Amino acid sequence: MSTATTSSTGTGEPGLNWARNHRYTAARLHRPRSVEELQELVVRTGRLRALGTRHCFNDVADSPGDLVTLQALPTEVHVDAAAGSVRVSAGTSYGVLAQRLHDAGWALRTMASLPHISVGGAVATATHGSGDRTQNLAADVRALELVGADGERRRTERGDAEFAGSVVALGALGVVTALELDVVPTYEVRQDVYSGLSFDAFTRNFDAVTSAAHSVSVYTTWVGEDTAQVWLKTRLADSADAPAELFGAHRANEPLHPLPEVDVLNATEQLGVPGPWHERLPHFRFSFQPSNGEELQAEYLVERAHVLTAVAELRRLGPSIAPLLHMCEVRTVAADDLWLSSSYQRDAVAFHFTFKQRQPEVLAALESVEDALLPLGARPHWGKLFTAGAATLAGLYPRFADARALVARHDPAGKFANAFTDRIGLTG
Numbered sequence: 001m002s003t004a005t006t007s008s009t010g011t012g013e014p015g016l017n018w019a020r021n022h023r024y025t026a027a028r029l030h031r032p033r034s035v036e037e038l039q040e041l042v043v044r045t046g047r048l049r050a051l052g053t054r055h056c057f058n059d060v061a062d063s064p065g066d067l068v069t070l071q072a073l074p075t076e077v078h079v080d081a082a083a084g085s086v087r088v089s090a091g092t093s094y095g096v097l098a099q100r101l102h103d104a105g106w107a108l109r110t111m112a113s114l115p116h117i118s119v120g121g122a123v124a125t126a127t128h129g130s131g132d133r134t135q136n137l138a139a140d141v142r143a144l145e146l147v148g149a150d151g152e153r154r155r156t157e158r159g160d161a162e163f164a165g166s167v168v169a170l171g172a173l174g175v176v177t178a179l180e181l182d183v184v185p186t187y188e189v190r191q192d193v194y195s196g197l198s199f200d201a202f203t204r205n206f207d208a209v210t211s212a213a214h215s216v217s218v219y220t221t222w223v224g225e226d227t228a229q230v231w232l233k234t235r236l237a238d239s240a241d242a243p244a245e246l247f248g249a250h251r252a253n254e255p256l257h258p259l260p261e262v263d264v265l266n267a268t269e270q271l272g273v274p275g276p277w278h279e280r281l282p283h284f285r286f287s288f289q290p291s292n293g294e295e296l297q298a299e300y301l302v303e304r305a306h307v308l309t310a311v312a313e314l315r316r317l318g319p320s321i322a323p324l325l326h327m328c329e330v331r332t333v334a335a336d337d338l339w340l341s342s343s344y345q346r347d348a349v350a351f352h353f354t355f356k357q358r359q360p361e362v363l364a365a366l367e368s369v370e371d372a373l374l375p376l377g378a379r380p381h382w383g384k385l386f387t388a389g390a391a392t393l394a395g396l397y398p399r400f401a402d403a404r405a406l407v408a409r410h411d412p413a414g415k416f417a418n419a420f421t422d423r424i425g426l427t428g
Contacts, residue, residue, distance in 0.1 A: 014067050017054040021296055021359055026063040031072040035147070035177050041068060042175065042415070043151035049418055050175045052121025053093065055114070056383035057297050060125065060170060060420045068175060070120070076178065079104050085142055086183050090120025090176045095286035098278030106183040110134045110215070113283040120176045125383040126168045126341045128350065129281060130215040130331035136343055139336040140181045141167045146174040149411040165399065165406045168340040170382055172407045172416050172426055187235055189214065189280035190272045192242040193256045194230040197249035199315065202227055203308055205247050210332045212246060214238060215281060218330040219258050222318030228327065229256060233280055242272055258283060259326050259354065295326055296355040296362050299381035300369070301333065301348040306376040313372035314351065321365050326354040339399035342379040363387060390425025400425070
């Protein structure tokens with residue numbers, strides 16, 4: 001049984017990530033066509049990492065040895081109606097999963113802003129949607145299957161001692177091949193966009209703004225008196241209408257894009273038109289090229305109790321970071337119990353920066369942002385740009401030492417380690 005591979009020369013080299021700010025250094029990219037081929041590959045390969053949809057902005061998915069993509073494995077989406085769950089192959093995109101779930105009468109509780117990302121990659125990095133009562137995507141995982149360093153398949157599920165440390169594991173425990181997720185009956189959502197919410201109204205009414213809908217996003221460049229836009233995504237089961245005014249902000253009468261220079265056709269439908277959950281919860285349509293393309297991203301999740309201090313700090317930094325920004329999005333995420341989740345044991349507010357493609361300047365600006373937010377306990381998104389090192393990060397996660405011990409127990413030789421996991425202190 002042979003594994004389909006591509007060499008490191010010609011068209012077979014791993015290439016660039018989506019943002020084109022990182023060139024993968026791995027020697028080869030493998031494309032197994034079955035889990036059995038993947039198992040053989042893991043056994044005979046010295047160092048290996050799984051590569052998802054390349055939407056990370058750092059080297060979390062790179063490898064000092066080889067990379068493997070699951071894109072050639074069969075797509076699996078199997079709903080268990082009695083259990084209220086779906087089994088999905090890890091390389092499947094959320095866009096594909098969502099459409100199949102909806103067609104079968106089911107839904108996910110949340111989606112990220114971008115439906116193009118893979119289920120396995122999003123879960124491994126604790127990627128999230130938005131909502132005061134909405135946990136991140138990884139919190140929907142009830143079981144996962146992976147190929148470990150010895151080439152054997154391993155399954156862990158809720159209730160297992162190692163489960164909470166295995167879901168958000170940054171690829172360090174092995175190659176995840178399938179996941180089982182919670183599902184709910186399908187539902188409809190309306191989306192309304194508002195302009196002119198002042199910072200004063202935003203901060204004085206923060207809880208009321210973020211609870212105004214199932215999912216709320218506030219966009220700003222941190223300068224001026226007003227925020228740029230507020231996006232409300234309302235489940236019709238909660239309300240069939242949306243307010244004409246939101247603390248002084250007025251409902252838009254034409255579609256808007258969160259990045260003003262980008263074609264509004266890329267954005268999901270607005271103006272209160274009801275539609276299926278998977279066509280409203282993301283910000284961007286699955287059928288279009290996502291977002292800006294010429295961008296870099298960073299994100300920090302701050303404990304909700306410290307949000308007003310964080311907003312004040314970012315307003316102070318606004319004049320220095322605004323020239324580098326396309327936009328910053330503010331969202332809320334509910335607490336979970338996954339060891340390396342950025343919302344572990346605390347409700348969080350996410351500050352998501354979409355920067356221009358000026359990486360040296362952006363990294364310098366992030367040092368200032370981290371100087372302001374990390375003392376508040378801010379946790380960086382694992383798949384985006386940040387500068388914090390191992391000593392700082394370990395102090396932000398109460399179970400970090402347990403996560404490191406779990407990785408060492410299952411991969412003592414460091415087959416799945418890389419420069420990123422060494423740099424953050426999870427391996428090495």
